[in-house]
Amino acid sequence: MSEQNQWIMGIETSCDETAVAIVKNGKEIVSNIVSSQIESHKRFGGVVPEIASRHHVEQMTIVIEEAMKEADITFSDLTAIAVTEGPGLVGALLVGVNAAKALAFAHNIPLVGVHHIAGHIYANRLLTEMKFPLLSLVVSGGHTELVYMKEHGHFEVIGETRDDAAGEAYDKVARTLNLPYPGGPHIDRLAQLGEPTIPLPRAWLEEDSYDFSFSGLKSAVINTVHNAEQRGEKIEPEALAASFQQSVIDVLVTKAAKAAKAYKVKQVLLAGGVAANKGLRAALQETFEPLDEIELVIPPLSLCTDNAAMIAAAGSIYYEKGIRSQLNLNANPGLDISIHNS
Ligand code: KG4
Ligand code: ZN
Numbered sequence: 511m512s513e514q515n516q517w518i519m520g521i522e523t524s525c526d527e528t529a530v531a532i533v534k535n536g537k538e539i540v541s542n543i544v545s546s547q548i549e550s551h552k553r554f555g556g557v558v559p560e561i562a563s564r565h566h567v568e569q570m571t572i573v574i575e576e577a578m579k580e581a582d583i584t585f586s587d588l589t590a591i592a593v594t595e596g597p598g599l600v601g602a603l604l605v606g607v608n609a610a611k612a613l614a615f616a617h618n619i620p621l622v623g624v625h626h627i628a629g630h631i632y633a634n635r636l637l638t639e640m641k642f643p644l645l646s647l648v649v650s651g652g653h654t655e656l657v658y659m660k661e662h663g664h665f666e667v668i669g670e671t672r673d674d675a676a677g678e679a680y681d682k683v684a685r686t687l688n689l690p691y692p693g694g695p696h697i698d699r700l701a702q703l704g705e706p707t708i709p710l711p712r713a714w715l716e717e718d719s720y721d722f723s724f725s726g727l728k729s730a731v732i733n734t735v736h737n738a739e740q741r742g743e744k745i746e747p748e749a750l751a752a753s754f755q756q757s758v759i760d761v762l763v764t765k766a767a768k769a770a771k772a773y774k775v776k777q778v779l780l781a782g783g784v785a786a787n788k789g790l791r792a793a794l795q796e797t798f799e800p801l802d803e804i805e806l807v808i809p810p811l812s813l814c815t816d817n818a819a820m821i822a823a824a825g826s827i828y829y830e831k832g833i834r835s836q837l838n839l840n841a842n843p844g845l846d847i848s849i850h851n852s
Contacts, residue, residue: 524598592825669720704748
């Protein structure tokens with residue numbers, strides 16, 4: 511194996527996916543194994559932290575072995591092990607962090623703790639060169655953020671949700687419509703079949719704010735459904751899904767476009783599980799395609815939802831910046847993304 515090549519193992523266990531990947535030179539996916547627990551959480555309508563931790567424990571070593579086998583490398587080839595240290599469910603994070611520490615210790619490999627959202631953003635580096643300054647619209651089950659980056663590894667959160675994350679709102683609205691967990695893809699599918707005819711609010715907040723708020727919208731949807739039930743009327747789920755989705759997309763896209771212009775960015779990167787949303791992808795393309803000075807990058811669906819290739823990609827940059835974690839690395843559910851800004 512050539513000396514110049516960098517091989518990073520990524521480990522991700524922050525929520526309900528046990529994932530391990532090997533990424534070569536920060537950009538090339540060599541293996542990317544994801545073991546999902548969605549089926550186990552479905553009957554509870556959401557992720558049950560205790561069940562998530564147990565699944566991670568059961569799956570961790572199997573997924574590590576599979577990722578190594580598919581990459582066809584040995585531990586001595588690894589340059590570093592990158593692991594999600596936060597944010598996420600503490601019990602779930604701990605499984606990945608401890609596996610990473612054990613491997614790092616046993617094989618004497620550098621350890622690099624990675625922020626989960628930095629990982630989502632760096633999924634884009636597996637597709638294309640990142641051009642700075644850039645803006646990332648991060649939309650996941652736990653986060654809705656606009657992150658400005660002036661250079662690699664430097665993250666500034668310029669706007670974030672004040673209550674529910676976009677994915678969380680999708681999942682709660684889906685539950686109101688009796689759709690299975692996770693509800694985002696179901697709402698997305700229904701929305702394609704209906705027209706946005708039901709008036710719903712949009713939380714623009716203060717004129718100069720890039721923050722978001724989705725709890726009012728979520729409550730408005732729930733009230734609309736309950737009021738209709740009380741009147742004995744039936745709401746067309748396709749119309750409700752389309753109206754809800756339109757409201758979310760209007761705010762996300764308008765604020766992202768405003769920030770991208772104000773910060774004069776060269777690229778806009780979409781990141782996080784909600785980036786799989788067809789309506790959002792189309793609306794972003796429509797908005798940014800006419801803007802020659804801004805390149806829009808949208809990852810394929812497999813890199814939008816939680817995976818470890820994105821953690822390895824971010825880990826590669828952290829590693830190059832000289833960031834190292836010690837063997838006392840702990841899971842940090844409230845980790846700040848700007849912690850390594852120099
Ligand atoms: O990034 P992710 O896999 O996990 C977190 O870090 O949170 O995001 C999961 C979220 C869930 O809320 C799920 O409903 C949502 O992404 N999601 C979608 C779609 N696919 C996944 N939301 C809207 N439309 C979709 N097509
Ligand atoms: Zn995520």
